[in-house]
Amino acid sequence: MAARVLIAKPGLDGHDRGAKLVARVLRDAGFEVIYTGIRQSPERIAAAAVQEDVAVVGLSILSGSHVALTKKTRQALASVGGDGIKIAVGGTIPSQDIEVLKSAGADAVFQTGTTTEQLVAAMQQLTGTTPTPT
């Protein structure tokens, strides 16, 4: 069965070129992808993740608010029974924030310059799947 992934844009940042690219690349690689659109609150994202029964929530953040928003999404997931859902964070992430993000609840971090190949491989590892391309 294909792994399900929710791609989400938390906060007010509307730059969604990366989020849409990632959504399409993952879909092409065989994932079932749901995209929330922009300006979603962590609570709405968590609710959608649980309702859609996804394995991973991918957060795309370019506004510099990545640590706070990751923490809030992790808490929101916990409060709706989504503790088992993994979080991947992508965007304008400085190197020194990678570990900070992981302790805030991220399971994977993708910096600027990540190739789609690296992304797909990492997401397959994260979900324990090797989806067949459609």
Add this chain to the structure above:
Amino acid sequence: MPPADDTPRLTDAGLPVKRVYGPEDVRHADDGMIGEPGEYPFLRGNFPGGYRDRLWTFRQYSGFGTAEESNARYKMLLERGGTGLSVALDLPTQCGYDSDDPEVEEEVGRVGVAIDTLADAEILFADIPLDSISTSFTINGTAAILLAFYVAAAEKSGVPRAKLRGTIQNDILKEYASRGTWIWPAEPSLRLIADTIEFCAQEVPRFNAISVAGAHFRDAGANAAQEMAFTLQDGITYCERVISRGRVGIDEFAPQISFFFYTHGDFFEEVAKYRAGRRIWATTVRERFGATTDSACLFRFGCVVGGASLYAPQAQNNIVRVAYEAMASVLGGVQSMFSAAWDEPFALPTAESTTLALRTQQILAYETGVARTVDPLGGSYYVEALTDAMEEEIRGIMAGLEAFGGMTKAVEEGYVQRIIADEAYRVQRMLESGDRKVVGVNMFQTDEALPEISTVEMDDESRNLQLKRLAEVKASRDPSLVERTLSALEAGAKVEDVNLMPLLVDCALAYCTVGEMVRTLKGVWGEFQQPVVF
């Protein structure tokens, strides 16, 4: 000698380029459609003297933290030779939330300065001569409110509104499609934009009511031709709206419409894009809307260089990219420019990187000689042919949008978003296959981790200062005046033929907050519903 390779090569937007061009490729040599600088159709530039008479404005986008911190940065930029201000506002201000709204606490002061009330605007512009400095605001959803603040702050400091120069971006259609700081649905948003255009035409005559901005389509993934086509189509939509209300004519308001683009790395394509844009806009305003004055037909534009054309690996290469892009913009005839700092792919720029970006423009202006003659590439067989090809491509895309039912429908239904996402995906594939070459990214790579960099953060102290000021303003203002001005705004919003700008200025002077004004209007108009496509 082996035979020459005559296979066409493609520009970034996919236009075919021949091995060599000659006189036979200049289609408009004798029909007046190339013309002279400063003459219709303005292909060769808006002004007869070009940069000989007036250089482009060096306008560095800047703003962060509190109004005090941004005010200090503006003064620094002006002291170092900046000639205009460009205000970056934080996302809560852009989306209509106050700094004390718990929904947005982590975003306050982060990507720009937080403005909650007129009190913040007064501090932001303290000791800056608003009658001689022009100010550009990258603001859209709340553009009318920020214009009200600017007018009120200026008049409180003794500068009459008629003397104000600058621009609000005020282009909501591209927010729906690509940048995302929308608030209300399209219909009332277009009405509010028409209100600002009329207000500026009648009361703030030196201020551009709108900067129709293709830049964000471009950064979201559109190519150069799509960027120009979407932008011109947006401009047409706003003009139609104002004309349909019948209060100000095209000759009165069109001179206060400006445009804004990204210049990316394909040098001649960018030059051609701007030259074609000038000719298409001039002919559209004259032939479609019946403008009779030259000033109504001018396609005045600013640009930003950098953005998605910059890359994180080998980041200092971006200094070179910015310099080439800046030169292409100038050869295309730009009126104002923001050159991005090389560290933009990871962070807000530092004072050093911002200064270097400004110096890049200054070297271009004062050392390279590009400003010596008007439209130096005019008449080049290649550039004229590429300009014509670009015009044809742009007009084709515009015709497609008209056929779809116009720009408003096209963004409401996600048609434009789909085109942009397709192009972004195509380019990503080309980058990864190496068909689009980028030094340090898919050729001549080195194995370097991204640099650790110092980021400018809004610390708790600044945020607390902002919250404290907001609380003090709320405590010291006249609550009955707040209620009266907001009620008048609400009543005005329900009636299409009331211009809301004077009512917003009243709200500003009563120290109503951005959030209060936005919520009042949401109560009448509702919110935009985004189409989700990828």
